[in-house]
Amino acid sequence: MTYTAHDPRTFYAAIDARLTSTINVGGSALSIGKGEAPADAATRTPYAVRYVLAEDDDPEARGDLADPHRGTLFSWQITSVGKTEDEVLWLMQKVRAALLGWTPSVSGLQCSAIEKDGGDRIARDDGVQPPLFRGVDTFTCFAS
Amino acid sequence: MAKRTSRSQANIDITQLEGFQHRLENAAALAEVMAEDWQQEHGQRWVEEMKAIVPVSTGKHDRRISASEDIHLRDEIRQVEPGGITFGEAFWWRFLEYGTVKMSPRPFIRPAMKKIRTPARKDAIKRAVELIRTGRAA
Numbered sequence: 340m341t342y343t344a345h346d347p348r349t350f351y352a353a354i355d356a357r358l359t360s361t362i363n364v365g366g367s368a369l370s371i372g373k374g375e376a377p378a379d380a381a382t383r384t385p386y387a388v389r390y391v392l393a394e395d396d397d398p399e400a401r402g403d404l405a406d407p408h409r410g411t412l413f414s415w416q417i418t419s420v421g422k423t424e425d426e427v428l429w430l431m432q433k434v435r436a437a438l439l440g441w442t443p444s445v446s447g448l449q450c451s452a453i454e455k456d457g458g459d460r461i462a463r464d465d466g467v468q469p470p471l472f473r474g475v476d477t478f479t480c481f482a483s
Numbered sequence: 484m485a486k487r488t489s490r491s492q493a494n495i496d497i498t499q500l501e502g503f504q505h506r507l508e509n510a511a512a513l514a515e516v517m518a519e520d521w522q523q524e525h526g527q528r529w530v531e532e533m534k535a536i537v538p539v540s541t542g543k544h545d546r547r548i549s550a551s552e553d554i555h556l557r558d559e560i561r562q563v564e565p566g567g568i569t570f571g572e573a574f575w576w577r578f579l580e581y582g583t584v585k586m587s588p589r590p591f592i593r594p595a596m597k598k599i600r601t602p603a604r605k606d607a608i609k610r611a612v613e614l615i616r617t618g619r620a621a
Contacts, residue, residue, distance in 0.1 A: 459581040
């Protein structure tokens with residue numbers, strides 16, 4: 340019996356690299372925060388925040404008798420933040436274009452193409468001043 | 484079922500086919516009711532799972548969102564039709580599920596769904612097989 344413990348850091352490093360290498364904001368690579376707003380959030384929009392969501396905890400659907408945890412479903416959220424709805428719409432489209440259907444190349448992992456799992460509408464957040472807009476997409480990728 | 488009466492002729496026992504046809508018709512008539520029962524039962528499990536894991540007002544973020552309202556999200560989660568969930572007046576469910584500009588997401592809807600979906604899927608298959616086999620809803 341084998342028990343695989345995947346290292347999610349290499350996977351999410353590939354996701355971040357994909358986004359920064361393909362999305363250009365005002366002549367610079369997209370600023371992405373990892374679980375929190377990026378350091379330059381106050382001076383630069385739009386930006387994105389990547390949140391790692393729970394991996395699929397259903398071993399019955401993801402493994403086999405020899406290794407119940409052989410496969411895993413990575414699940415993450417990209418929150419696009421901007422000063423205007425238009426900025427957020429622009430960034431969300433860029434993020435989707437960069438990720439949807441792309442197959443990450445990660446050492447030690449065989450990945451499927453990335454799919455969109457869900458998301459939330461664009462909303463104005465008056466909890467910050469001046470108000471910012473945010474939109475949410477969630478993505479998944481099966482890896483083994 | 485075919486009964487061979489000679490090398491070149493076969494008579495079909497039509498009564499068995501009719502019986503099978505009646506069972507399929509019964510199953511089709513009951514399928515919608517069975518599906519609704521299934522949705523109702525597992526929808527309620529989804530509600531219970533969400534109530535079990537939804538963040539309560541113990542953190543600063545929850546207070547900021549809900550302190551002005553005398554409403555608790557946990558009490559507002561309910562099933563209004565088979566499989567149909569409402570959060571009532573607790574509009575801030577989406578801020579917890581997906582986060583805000585400053586607040587991290589604290590999902591409770593999707594994790595609850597993940598927890599119930601495999602048992603629900605197995606139960607659906609079991610009920611469908613039982614329905615076709617016996618002509619009655621389990």
